[in-house]
Amino acid sequence: MRNPSDIPRVRLDRIDAIYIEDDVTLEALRDISFSVEDGEFVALVGPSGSGKSTLLDIIAGLYAPAGGDVILDGETLPTPARLGASSYMHQRDLLLPWRSALDNAALALEVHGVPRKQARQRALERFDEFGLAGFEDAYPAQLSGGMRQRVAFLRTVLAERPLLLLDEPFGALDALSRVVLQSWLLDLWERERQAVLLVTHDVDEAVSMADRVVVLSARPGQITHIETIDLPRPRTRDMLTSETFHRHRVALLRALGLLDQPQEALIASEVALA
Numbered sequence: 001m002r003n004p005s006d007i008p009r010v011r012l013d014r015i016d017a018i019y020i021e022d023d024v025t026l027e028a029l030r031d032i033s034f035s036v037e038d039g040e041f042v043a044l045v046g047p048s049g050s051g052k053s054t055l056l057d058i059i060a061g062l063y064a065p066a067g068g069d070v071i072l073d074g075e076t077l078p079t080p081a082r083l084g085a086s087s088y089m090h091q092r093d094l095l096l097p098w099r100s101a102l103d104n105a106a107l108a109l110e111v112h113g114v115p116r117k118q119a120r121q122r123a124l125e126r127f128d129e130f131g132l133a134g135f136e137d138a139y140p141a142q143l144s145g146g147m148r149q150r151v152a153f154l155r156t157v158l159a160e161r162p163l164l165l166l167d168e169p170f171g172a173l174d175a176l177s178r179v180v181l182q183s184w185l186l187d188l189w190e191r192e193r194q195a196v197l198l199v200t201h202d203v204d205e206a207v208s209m210a211d212r213v214v215v216l217s218a219r220p221g222q223i224t225h226i227e228t229i230d231l232p233r234p235r236t237r238d239m240l241t242s243e244t245f246h247r248h249r250v251a252l253l254r255a256l257g258l259l260d261q262p263q264e265a266l267i268a269s270e271v272a273l274a
């Protein structure tokens, strides 16, 4: 599954996207070009409605761009042909309430034609690693929010594609659970090193996890900035208080238009104190 590292896992070349509803055309994305390299962790941030989920749908082959190319492992693939090439955790990745945690996780393999018994076995093998041991037979309603996210994530990872598309995987969680799951995801990624494209609203999450952060403007989403994160791996919680972290954070908040002068001065003074 691995490719020579100089070929990006995915390259987006001048992607435009529109939605047409009742004869009204809505421009969602304009002229989006960037790559995710083999083993790279890229975060995508932008305001609500900037087209982040649309972009993941396009890469996954679920939606056709109005213009531009998606190049996977060096090959320009048309929209339906991209289906199944990446592992995709949707923003609203709901577990099926009538299936147990184990059966929900196994679903990713079943839809790829793995027989049910084998799919369950392979999912079971990873329950411990995902902190889900003992909850195989629990139904989604019996799991905590963090556990449900992990089942959904396990289902995504089990598909074993070299490109992982994650749309706000921790979006619905409280701050503490987010932090725990972020470091857990980073640990997993350090071991597996797939190419990751992670959508998040949270600038701190983007800086603490990613190698690069792509910033989209409000609709139509256009790239306004790409920030290369200059923090060593493995990332530690201590880095959150470093001057480098704050520098990236300020740059991203500014690119998102979220800094006015007084706040900027405040953050600058925090950096000076850190």
Ligand SMILES: Nc1ncnc2c1ncn2[C@@H]1O[C@H](COP(=O)(O)OP(=O)(O)OP(=O)(O)O)[C@@H](O)[C@H]1O
Binding pocket: 019, 020, 021, 026, 028, 046, 047, 048, 049, 050, 051, 052, 053, 054, 055, 091, 219
């Ligand atoms: N199926 C659809 N039909 C029509 N318009 C859509 C459709 N899906 C998305 N849109 C519109 O396209 C724009 C981009 O939506 P998208 O969901 O990609 O944004 P997003 O950046 O993921 O937002 P959020 O951060 O809220 O998840 C929005 O204006 C949205 O209303």
Ligand SMILES: [Mg+2]
Binding pocket: 052, 053, 054, 091, 167
């Ligand atoms: Mg979205």
